[in-house]
Amino acid sequence: MTLRALSGAMEPGEKIPPVRELAAQFGVNPNTMQRAMVEMERDGLVYTERTSGRFLTKEEQVLAEKRKAFAREETKKYLDYMKKIGFTTEEVAAYVKALGEKGEETT
Template sequence: MQFDNSAAIWVQLVHEFSRRIVVGAWAPGARIAGVRELAAELGVNPNTAQRALAELERDGLCRSERTTGRFVTSDQARIDALRSQLAGSAADDYIARAQGFGMDSDQARQLIEERWNHHDHHTHRPAEGEGR
């Protein structure tokens, strides 16, 4: 993971861990790796990883069980809300940038549609028996 010097590392870890939950890399109800293991994986201090996990716990995205570790929430509605929140933030960023480039909402929507279709076309994987 590449870190941005303009934001605290623990905050960046909260975003990364949230992303992992939303995309299913950390499945609902799954055990999360230990603090030391995560810290080693990401090249950060264990206290930094602990702070990020504690924030996820405060946000209801994981729970801690004294003897068995931390687990991703099983609350699918909470995960769906997080997905909407993260996508909404990305949309806000896009809107601000598009406005900064002098685009109006129609131009911005058109660009999104073009790029969406471009990504769909390039990420489509043929089903078994389907030709390319």
């Protein structure tokens, strides 16, 4: 759900399906999905309108900040993993740059 919100697959202010529907879609317990929704609301990604349900925030700045934070966390995990298998930061940067620019692997 968070990835859909951050990737732009959902529009700011878009209504979020009910918890039970999301739980079935993602194959998790409704209680787990409810906790995830509460966390997303606490993080400012989601807001609740009492009689209408939950919605993705309309605050594009919040979405941009969360997107950057997510990218930072995932990049750090990737970099840490690559260092564990023997790559330097410079080597990893070269691979990422080559793949991003040319869609090719470096050797």
